[in-house]
Amino acid sequence: MTGRRGSPSRKRPARPGARGSLFYGVLAVLGGLVLAESLFMPWYSLDVTVAGAQARSTHSAWESMAVMDVLLLLAALTAIASGVMLARRGELAPIVCAAGVAAVVMSLAGVVDLPDSGLAAVPGDDVAVGRLAGPFVALVASAGIAFAGFGSILRPWSPRPESSRPKRDSRRGAAAGSS
Numbered sequence: 120m121t122g123r124r125g126s127p128s129r130k131r132p133a134r135p136g137a138r139g140s141l142f143y144g145v146l147a148v149l150g151g152l153v154l155a156e157s158l159f160m161p162w163y164s165l166d167v168t169v170a171g172a173q174a175r176s177t178h179s180a181w182e183s184m185a186v187m188d189v190l191l192l193l194a195a196l197t198a199i200a201s202g203v204m205l206a207r208r209g210e211l212a213p214i215v216c217a218a219g220v221a222a223v224v225m226s227l228a229g230v231v232d233l234p235d236s237g238l239a240a241v242p243g244d245d246v247a248v249g250r251l252a253g254p255f256v257a258l259v260a261s262a263g264i265a266f267a268g269f270g271s272i273l274r275p276w277s278p279r280p281e282s283s284r285p286k287r288d289s290r291r292g293a294a295a296g297s298s
Contacts, residue, residue, distance in 0.1 A: 143271040144206025147215045150263035151198030154222060157260060158188055158195075162229065162253035165236055168245040180253060183234050187225050191257065194222040198264045205271055216268025222261035229254040 161177035168174075180188040197218040201211040233248045240246045 140209035140212070140271055140274070141206050143212070143215070143267040143274070144202045144204070146270075147198050147202030147205055147219075147264050147267035150219070150260045150267060151195040151202060153260035154198065154257055154264065155192060155195040157253050157257040158191060160253035160256060161251040163234060164249045164251055165238075166245070166247045166249065167236075167238065170244070177251060178234075180229070180257075184229070187229065191222060191225050194218045194225070194261070194264075198222070198267075202264075202267065205267070209271075212268055212271035214268075216265060216272055219261055219263075219265025219268045223258065223265050226254060226258040226261045230258060 158180040160179060162180050163178045163183050165176045165178065166173070180191065195218075198215055201214040201218065204211045205215055230250065233250065236246045236248050238246045
C-alpha cells in the first residue's frame with residue numbers, strides 16, 4: 120500500500136473485525152458527550168420555607184460537588200477520546216469500559232448521596248434538598264459508556280473471510296487452456 124508520491128503509507132491496519140466496533144465507539148462518544156453535558160444540568164434543588172415564604176434554588180454538579188464533578192468530566196473526556204479510537208481502529212475497549220464503570224459508580228453516588236443544605240432550620244421553618252434530572256442523565260450516559268466498553272470487549276472478533284470460493288491456480292488454468 121503506497122501513499123502519496125509512492126511513499127509507503129504509515130497508517131496501521133485496523134484490527135480484524137473492527138467494523139463492528141463502530142457502533143460501540145459511537146455509543147461511547149455519545150455517552151461521553153451526554154455525561155459532560157449532564158454536569159451543567161441541575162442536579163439538586165434546595166427548597167426553603169421561612170415564616171411562610173418559600174424559596175427554591177437549583178444547583179448543577181459544578182456548584183454542589185468538590186471533586187466528583189472533575190472526575191466525571193475526566194471519565195467523559197476519556198470515553199470520548201477512546202471511543203473515537205474504538206470506532207476507527209477497534210482499539211482501547213478496556214479503557215472505555217473502565218471509564219464507564221467509574222462513571223457509573225460516581226453517578227450512583229450522586230443519585231444516592233444528597234448534599235447537605237448547610238442551613239439550620241428553626242422550628243416552623245423547612246429546608247429540603249431534592250434530586251433533579253442531572254444525576255439520572257449522568258447515570259444513563261455512564262451506563263451507555265460502560266455498555267460500549269463491555270460490548271466491544273465481549274464481541275467476538277473474527278477476521279473477514281477471504282472468499283467462499285476456492286482460489287483458482289493460474290498455472291492450471293493456463294495449462295488447461297493450451298491443450
